[in-house]
Amino acid sequence: ALPSPPGPLNNPLAKLVNDPAHPWIAPGPNDMRGPCPGLNTLANHGYLPRNGIVTPSQIVTAVQEGFNMGNDLAVFLAYAVHLVDGNLLTNLLSIGGKTSETGPDPPSPAIVGGADTHAVFEGDASTTRADAFFGDNHSFNETLFDELTAFSNKFGGGAYNLTVASEIRFQRIQDSIATNPQFSFVSPRYFTAFAESFFPLAFFVDGRETNSLTLDLTVARGFFQDGRMPDDFFRSNISWTLGAIGGGVEVIFEAHPVLPGANNGTINSYTVDPNSANLSDGCKAYTDFVDVIVRGLYPSATGPLLQALNQNLDFFFGAISTSGCTQVPAFV
Numbered sequence: 001a002l003p004s005p006p007g008p009l010n011n012p013l014a015k016l017v018n019d020p021a022h023p024w025i026a027p028g029p030n031d032m033r034g035p036c037p038g039l040n041t042l043a044n045h046g047y048l049p050r051n052g053i054v055t056p057s058q059i060v061t062a063v064q065e066g067f068n069m070g071n072d073l074a075v076f077l078a079y080a081v082h083l084v085d086g087n088l089l090t091n092l093l094s095i096g097g098k099t100s101e102t103g104p105d106p107p108s109p110a111i112v113g114g115a116d117t118h119a120v121f122e123g124d125a126s127t128t129r130a131d132a133f134f135g136d137n138h139s140f141n142e143t144l145f146d147e148l149t150a151f152s153n154k155f156g157g158g159a160y161n162l163t164v165a166s167e168i169r170f171q172r173i174q175d176s177i178a179t180n181p182q183f184s185f186v187s188p189r190y191f192t193a194f195a196e197s198f199f200p201l202a203f204f205v206d207g208r209e210t211n212s213l214t215l216d217l218t219v220a221r222g223f224f225q226d227g228r229m230p231d232d233f234f235r236s237n238i239s240w241t242l243g244a245i246g247g248g249v250e251v252i253f254e255a256h257p258v259l260p261g262a263n264n265g266t267i268n269s270y271t272v273d274p275n276s277a278n279l280s281d282g283c284k285a286y287t288d289f290v291d292v293i294v295r296g297l298y299p300s301a302t303g304p305l306l307q308a309l310n311q312n313l314d315f316f317f318g319a320i321s322t323s324g325c326t327q328v329p330a331f332v
């Protein structure tokens with residue numbers, strides 16, 4: 001049996017996390033890094049294995065310890081990504097691209113491509129990463145950071161704040177509508193896009209000023225580009241649960257309430273998709289993720305693979321078991 005997900009922090013307050021035990025060390029040529037500046041940072045500081053090959057439990061422990069992510073959100077994200085991008089037989093996941101270091105793959109259509117894999121979790125209109133259509137969905141993109149800087153100057157007095165988050169989120173959607181014929185903006189990407197715009201305010205702001213929700217751009221660049229905490233960095237002073245992040249997501253959405261949808265193969269053809277979950281239906285987002293995306297990758301698992309699949313699905317649902325959603329029955 002797989003280990004159960006770790007529980008919450010005992011002391012969920014701000015503390016020094018860029019400490020002598022966790023120095024920043026640049027990744028080596030064989031170390032995996034990917035589209036998430038949070039996970040990249042945790043690997044560069046040794047909160048995650050520096051090679052970027054991790055277990056979902058290690059992710060939960062690291063995001064809590066290093067950034068004070070709440071336990072429900074940590075478990076939800078870690079197991080979501082592991083279910084679609086990880087190797088369920090070896091319990092290993094690459095936080096970047098595909099690698100043999102996660103062990104022998106289960107049969108296709110399973111992908112086991114790491115966090116870089118497009119469309120099952122990673123998606124379009126990212127903040128500082130380009131759309132997969134343009135060839136690289138995971139590397140820091142200076143042009144996009146320049147856009148973020150311009151918006152921070154225009155709307156945030158030179159810093160990233162909630163107004164900037166709202167405006168740049170909308171701008172990135174407009175960018176993709178206007179340039180990416182394959183732009184897709186449906187669940188789960190629809191949810192993660194709004195969340196990732198709030199994450200820098202929750203997690204990259206020093207814990208001695210959590211309430212400011214204001215992020216210096218030099219600090220932002222350190223995280224986004226180099227996966228690096230500033231010197232003397234304290235983690236957030238509150239544990240950011242699903243509900244707390246949801247509050248930020250709501251504000252960002254309300255500023256420009258774009259509904260889930262996609263371009264239809266040509267640019268500037270964005271059409272709302274009524275089949276996608278929207279922000280008011282989190283249970284549908286959960287159910288569709290399991291029933292459509294995970295099931296699509298594992299339509300006929302048997303034996304140890306089926307057992308691992310169902311255990312990971314149980315851990316995943318455990319994160320939202322008090323939300324009123326109904327668990328999708330175990331795969332057979």
Ligand code: HEM
Pocket residue numbers: 035036037038039059063067069073074077078081115121122123124125126127128129192196197199200203204224
């Ligand atoms: C983006 C995974 C935790 C900050 C992403 C993406 C993935 C991911 C796959 C790419 C989505 C996309 O833009 O297409 C995860 C997982 C986590 C986690 C599995 C486990 C709990 C965190 C934490 C932080 C963070 C703790 C902050 C400290 C971000 C940000 C982005 C992002 C800011 C947007 C990057 C950009 O587009 O510039 N994450 N993440 N994540 N994540 Fe994470």
Ligand code: MG
Pocket residue numbers: 035122123124125126129130131137
């Ligand atoms: Mg992306």
